[in-house]
Amino acid sequence: MEAANAMSFGPLAWIAWALAALAVALIARNPFSQALLLLIVANTWLGPSRRTVFPVRMAVILGLLPVALSLAGSRFGAHPLFSLPSSIPLLGGRWTLEAALFGATAGVALSLTVSILVLVQARVSTADVLALLPRPLYGVGSALALALAFVPQTAATVKGIIEVGGPAGGSRGWRAAPSLLMPVLLTTLERSLQYAESLDARGFAGRRRTRYRPSRWQPADTIALAAAAVAIAGLALSPPPAYDPYSRLVPALPALASLASLLPLAIPALLETWVSPHAADHA
Amino acid sequence: MPLITLDRLTFTYPQGKAPALREVTASVEAGEVILVRGASGSGKSTLLRCLNGLVPHHSGGHFVGRVIACGLDTRHHPPRELGAQVGFVFQHPEAQFILEDVESELAFGLENLGLPRPLMRKRIEEVLDQVGINELRARRIGSLSGGERQRVAIAAALAMHPQALALDEPTSQLDPQAAEDVLQVVLRLVLELGMTTLIAEHRVERIAPLADRVWTLHEGAVAQAAPREALSAGGARPPIVDLALKAGWDPVPISLAQARPMAASLRARLPAAPSNGAVREPGATIAEISGVTFSYEGRRALAGASLRLQRGELTVLMGRNGAGKSTVLKLLAGILRPQRGRVQVAGRVGYVPQDADTLLFKATVREELTGRQASSGLEPWLDRYPRDLSVGERQRVVIAAAGAKRELGFELRRRAGAGTAVLVATHDVEWAARIADRVALMAEGEVYADGPPRRVLSDSLVFSTQVNKLLGKGWLLVDELPIGPA
Numbered sequence: 001m002e003a004a005n006a007m008s009f010g011p012l013a014w015i016a017w018a019l020a021a022l023a024v025a026l027i028a029r030n031p032f033s034q035a036l037l038l039l040i041v042a043n044t045w046l047g048p049s050r051r052t053v054f055p056v057r058m059a060v061i062l063g064l065l066p067v068a069l070s071l072a073g074s075r076f077g078a079h080p081l082f083s084l085p086s087s088i089p090l091l092g093g094r095w096t097l098e099a100a101l102f103g104a105t106a107g108v109a110l111s112l113t114v115s116i117l118v119l120v121q122a123r124v125s126t127a128d129v130l131a132l133l134p135r136p137l138y139g140v141g142s143a144l145a146l147a148l149a150f151v152p153q154t155a156a157t158v159k160g161i162i163e164v165g166g167p168a169g170g171s172r173g174w175r176a177a178p179s180l181l182m183p184v185l186l187t188t189l190e191r192s193l194q195y196a197e198s199l200d201a202r203g204f205a206g207r208r209r210t211r212y213r214p215s216r217w218q219p220a221d222t223i224a225l226a227a228a229a230v231a232i233a234g235l236a237l238s239p240p241p242a243y244d245p246y247s248r249l250v251p252a253l254p255a256l257a258s259l260a261s262l263l264p265l266a267i268p269a270l271l272e273t274w275v276s277p278h279a280a281d282h283a
Numbered sequence: 284m285p286l287i288t289l290d291r292l293t294f295t296y297p298q299g300k301a302p303a304l305r306e307v308t309a310s311v312e313a314g315e316v317i318l319v320r321g322a323s324g325s326g327k328s329t330l331l332r333c334l335n336g337l338v339p340h341h342s343g344g345h346f347v348g349r350v351i352a353c354g355l356d357t358r359h360h361p362p363r364e365l366g367a368q369v370g371f372v373f374q375h376p377e378a379q380f381i382l383e384d385v386e387s388e389l390a391f392g393l394e395n396l397g398l399p400r401p402l403m404r405k406r407i408e409e410v411l412d413q414v415g416i417n418e419l420r421a422r423r424i425g426s427l428s429g430g431e432r433q434r435v436a437i438a439a440a441l442a443m444h445p446q447a448l449a450l451d452e453p454t455s456q457l458d459p460q461a462a463e464d465v466l467q468v469v470l471r472l473v474l475e476l477g478m479t480t481l482i483a484e485h486r487v488e489r490i491a492p493l494a495d496r497v498w499t500l501h502e503g504a505v506a507q508a509a510p511r512e513a514l515s516a517g518g519a520r521p522p523i524v525d526l527a528l529k530a531g532w533d534p535v536p537i538s539l540a541q542a543r544p545m546a547a548s549l550r551a552r553l554p555a556a557p558s559n560g561a562v563r564e565p566g567a568t569i570a571e572i573s574g575v576t577f578s579y580e581g582r583r584a585l586a587g588a589s590l591r592l593q594r595g596e597l598t599v600l601m602g603r604n605g606a607g608k609s610t611v612l613k614l615l616a617g618i619l620r621p622q623r624g625r626v627q628v629a630g631r632v633g634y635v636p637q638d639a640d641t642l643l644f645k646a647t648v649r650e651e652l653t654g655r656q657a658s659s660g661l662e663p664w665l666d667r668y669p670r671d672l673s674v675g676e677r678q679r680v681v682i683a684a685a686g687a688k689r690e691l692g693f694e695l696r697r698r699a700g701a702g703t704a705v706l707v708a709t710h711d712v713e714w715a716a717r718i719a720d721r722v723a724l725m726a727e728g729e730v731y732a733d734g735p736p737r738r739v740l741s742d743s744l745v746f747s748t749q750v751n752k753l754l755g756k757g758w759l760l761v762d763e764l765p766i767g768p769a
Contacts, residue, residue: 212390
């Protein structure tokens, strides 16, 4: 029962935690808040129940991409890093620190978003997601199950196509990206259809489902849910000050209450580390 | 009353120019075992998918006639209702797994049936024992070998207590031992439970001895016969049937056990096979891996493997699933780099992966083959969408197209004859014995046997042909035996 022992929180608790963390990641663009959330997410990932390897390279690339785009696209700011001849179309002119910082906040938000989704996917099984849904939403369950299953499968498809040299028969790396799109799309669609066939052939959505391993609500789940509520409330009542490097390079320090409201999001990491996992929900 | 009835069934896929099934009328009695055989694209998978309603409910297309499976008309009952009656095992087991671990996977169908938890537990314990996979119950699906996955897939279908089981080439991706394990499970279901079973299989020698009847598909039409008559008449059949016809044995045996008494006198008078047949002069070495070690995220795939490929030589690489065959191919193709040891390749390498889909993305087969004449046998498919073809047909297109794309293809014998070094990883021993200049056997990341087919395959308990198992003395193939009709 590897998966069972690995979970110390129920699926609903993880989903609530993820929604709160995503709200903070997408709304709070203050570097102090982002740094704190980054620490929390990293510690949560490093908890004892992680089951897969974290895609560090993907997170870093997603973080750097907005920096590069912002640097290349913006000529505003008082702190030039370097200049390119203005004769170069689009790229010519001053490349500024403000543009880099602006891109960095977007990049961190993007990396955080993906990291939180990957983290939840590693903690919440497809069975849990399907079990949470009432019968009228079984169709949504199919879509969710597909989404959960096909993140890793799409990655495997990309890897497989790159391995055979890509559709162009030789182009690799970033240059191959545009030509990869269609084969990856086709293969993913085809596998989605196979997956849907399997769901149907095995009776999914035929009648009200029962559960082989029913989840039981635990005190830890209540704590995680409360933590998510506190974080959302903190975001609503005391949002961190927005950061605009073009008007002020040094970010404003958020109010203590704002930072403190994020700290409960660290509770799953703390409990997972210090409290022995409860396997009762899968006994 | 038959358990399954197909009544004048004709089916054409959307945009299909010709019917995939034509006027099929057949029935299956409870407890029968039906072997479904036919060439790639003959309609085997389509026929099986009609039994649980995937055709036409998921495929679309033009469906004429009717299929009654376990009392349900498949036109009016969707797969989610038919699935509890007709268990289905797909060709690619990974395509049918929904959840992450084995026990959850077994429970999935039962949860969908709305069974109470104690009954689910009972059924799961029973099916774990029936299929012999209790040691796998806590494993994650991703960590299972191909054979283990297929056994789990069979167990998942069986747990729903279907009245019939349809298996679509369940051993096609497996090594001989893993295939044997899966077929032992099927055998147990048939003998102990009397499970009505329809099984499509290319390598019919494995199933023929179990079958009550054989359905032979040709261009969508079904011919039915008892196994002995069907196999004697032609088509894909076990080598011992060819041997029996050549030696004039009557009745024609369809299993090694039946053939052994008949073969006794032949075995006694048969000389030893010539030591090496027609030995080829070795060409120049054009690719070599030497003492190569490779691990995937800590899992050892190769442990000091060495192999040399020579110009004009067709080498077949065999070994159980996970032995390291694909890693050797990827190293030679430059997809992977050795972590220790040396890989040397002179010239360019074309690589055809096991999953043909990673290379098929054009609108038609003709476009896939751009710059190259269609190989014999591909002409009928030139204007078809490649991913609409059967798995076997897709692989043939990929092999033909690889030559066009990379100037060095895997047209196997012809290519080897033209001076290319060809390396093929396969589980098909009979095919390897027929086509290979050299056979290399792998296990635990090492090449442990390497030489002419006669030496390697006649000295193996698992990787051996039916003729060799029956007659020994180094003989591998029926064609080479110095015998005529009795």
